[in-house]
Amino acid sequence: MMKIIAITNLKGGCAKTTTTINVAACLAELGKRVLVIDLDPQGNASQWIGPENTCSANSMGLLATKESVADLIQPTMVSNVGLIYASPELSNLEKALVGEYATETILKRRLKQANLSDWDYILLDTPPTLGLVTVNALACADRLIVPVSTHVLSLAGVAQLMAVIDKIKDAFNPQLSILGVLASRVDLRTRHSGEVLESLREHFGEQVFQAFIRENVKLAEAPSYKKPITTYDNSGGAAYDFRTLTQEIMPHLESMQ
Secondary structure, eight states, X not given: OOEEEEEOXXXXXXXXXXXXXXXXXXXXXXXXXXXXXXXXXXXXXXXXXXXXXXXXXXXXXXXHSOOOHHHHOEEOSSTTEEEEBOOGGGGGHHHHTTTOSSGGGHHHHHHXXXXXXXXXXXXXXXXXXXXXXXXXXXXXXXXXEEEEESSHHXXXXXXXXXXXXXXXXXXXXXXOEEEEEEEESBOTTSHHHHHHHHHHHHHHGGGBOSOOOBOOHHHHHGGGGTOOHHHHTTTSHHHHHHHHHHHHHHHHHHHOO
């Protein structure tokens, strides 16, 4: 059964897109078919693995038109990974949907009605704001991955997101749950980074993945070459980190009903 995973944090710079692309690539390595839906108007995921920088078939069409979902899916530079491109117009989604019914659950309905049986997982890359786009992502996701940079200010953002998740569960999606909180951009050479990682585990306990993603120059370079880290630096530390994360989450994903 296809599972929908949103990669979400209401704070920018937490490696949401990096997590989305590289988890998708790691799942694809395991023979899974993964569809990435880029819901961030900035379109960084689309620029990373899309063969072109722009595409007329995009996630604005997914949310604001009746166009076939299957027709919106484009191939990517990564085998077994498909993409629905982002659109800058997503920033104006509220205006585009004025007068529409139940706008918070449009994505949920669209994906439910579509024939997406070819895909094992859908990964939703979300914007760092709590607008209508992010609410749609949370309303349709089965699970959430919450990337958090190891900076003290990031902890408040996680607490804020937890409160939002509770409201989304009550209003639109009672099955929604957190797959895990992912410490990212971890630099264990600094005391601060280690202290924030420890604080994350103190505050959120078992919700924090054991795996974490270390700060890595190759990881920062990979988008320029339109490759996930598993291809750009196959035997490097960042590829190891994301494969370790994927191995940790796979039992949870496979057990989902």
